[in-house]
Amino acid sequence: MANEKVTSNDVARLAGVSQSAVSRYFTPGTSVSKKTADKIKAAAEELGYRPNVLARSLITGRSRIIGLVVAYLENYFYPEVVERLSKALQDQGYHVLVFISSIASEGVDQITQEILDYQVDGIVLASATMSSELAARCHASGVPIVLFNRLQDDVRLSAVTSDNRGGGRQLADLLVSLGHTRCGYIAGFEGASTQRDREQGFRDGLEAAGLSLFAREVGNFRYEEAQAAARRMFAGAERPDAVFVCNDHMAFAVMDVLRFELGLRIPEDVSVVGFDDVPPARWPAYNLTTIRQSVDDMVAETVAMLMQSIKQGDGTARRVTLDGTLVVRGSTRTKAPTEETR
Amino acid sequence: MANEKVTSNDVARLAGVSQSAVSRYFTPGTSVSKKTADKIKAAAEELGYRPNVLARSLITGRSRIIGLVVAYLENYFYPEVVERLSKALQDQGYHVLVFISSIASEGVDQITQEILDYQVDGIVLASATMSSELAARCHASGVPIVLFNRLQDDVRLSAVTSDNRGGGRQLADLLVSLGHTRCGYIAGFEGASTQRDREQGFRDGLEAAGLSLFAREVGNFRYEEAQAAARRMFAGAERPDAVFVCNDHMAFAVMDVLRFELGLRIPEDVSVVGFDDVPPARWPAYNLTTIRQSVDDMVAETVAMLMQSIKQGDGTARRVTLDGTLVVRGSTRTKAPTEETR
């Protein structure tokens, strides 16, 4: 109710020094004599003074705010990203302003405009892409942008991804080595680079073994749509003997349909593999073979890129691709069947 | 790189009007003539001008930022909260600054100080509590605070919770009605009000039926610790025939141990119930009977409380308790066994 803002002037008055002395005391890298420092410290503590970040950023031009655009937290890969990224940035003295973009395309641009209004020092786009026009604008404003887990043609945009194509390839190789011959694929949102790359890598791997996709359906990265896709894929007489689902989140849906609606055993009747290695993937109920994307590594790389752009004013875009790790669990059979058991 | 900030002065110059006219044009509730409005609009669009939120908040005293403190996103109840809350606040023209508090007690106060540095208009503490001292400070600064899914003794703090005690009671009544007599309880973090209230309600319900807790272990809201708790609880010769786990997240861990380590059938051998109704609870793999806390309703209430405090300057704390809904699924048996089947 009673709004008692205490400013640097109040502290200065109480300490018997000038406002600039107070400002200097709270600005790292400036020198104040021990004596006045003590006086200011005492006065500040008595009044409970803390510098106003907003006023500070008005003059320094840096807000110490990083905008994070994230499309949907339903996929449990992203909560982990939010958590790690926030923590990592907090350690650097930055904080995260979150923006949820409901719809794919138009929304992001609109949202990003709003972000820029806050004079953010950088933007992280997770599972979202932006128009080239807006990218140019951000570039012109000197606001660095990092795409997280997405790639885009625009070369002015930095990006951190894992090797999605390589990961898809690893999964194909695994399934092939286990003797699978009828491999289905359940796609994510077709506009996503992760979707395209994972599929391409998977197809490459099958092709290298003289195989091709046995079936393909689209799940759009959503649980319910993935369920429906699985139902369609297994409706026919001849069923796949293995399925690569474009991410873990959808893989859970597929496994649930196979087991509880169709009565299939995993991995005896069909192997299932996913991508991401979110926490539930290692829960015994799913025990899913997948490709691990290290959130920690991706976050560390993202923070490093942001800090470099901010501190060095380096406007050049960089792309970093981290290797994914194949994690073999119980949703894939352990070896090729020696004789036809079906 | 080349930082070209375009200010209201630039727009004013181009449009041939004063800076204050530009400001008025962008401030809702002020009047500008059609003619100058058009000129300003044209100039602003040409330059790509957007008001600087930070500068604006410096003078208005409101930042349109809400600080959100959240302890851990591992429990999938909270990602949903972050998403819905962000969206709801975005609709009101506010945005969410996220703070992750790693450790329980000390961390929150430290973090909250940092939040206040950003001149936030309000604070939401999800799964976290703060010291009374700091609460007093925020109260004095006129920054409204809403505890989300937590209660605290300090009456100056507003809070939104669901009826945890009633929910615990409902679950006890259900288990009793199904003929369970050896009911175990796996607790969350003991310092949490949700933990205490749910346990109390559960005990009340058992007591009303002439029963008492058959076993009790602590899982601290963490998956791994809940697994360990389940192992301890089922190590003895006489096992519980039903378990209430303080939240869904831990319930999944318990179910996984019961099924995949101990070979027990759910619900034939043991019924399991949880609390929250996070998305995986309705996935067939778990199909968990639980109490639904409506995130949407809780968020709506939270936003309403914040808006009232901000706009009306109403400093009085309010507490809202929403009813939880019992959702009966397949992790509880459907009726009491007619004869002893063990």
Added chain:
DNA sequence: ATCCATTTTGCATACGTATGAAAGGATGAG
């Protein structure tokens, strides 16, 4: 005690916007 080199301090101004007060302009009634 004098002078210079160095550090510390205060003054004044700027950041980009909002807003009260005053001046300007339009409009209509007489």
Added chain:
DNA sequence: CTCATCCTTTCATACGTATGCAAAATGGAT
């Protein structure tokens, strides 16, 4: 045409802080 009324517009200032510059103070060294 004059005057009063109301709506627009401009002027000037304030928000809370950082920082270049000049003034003051400090500390040696002679």
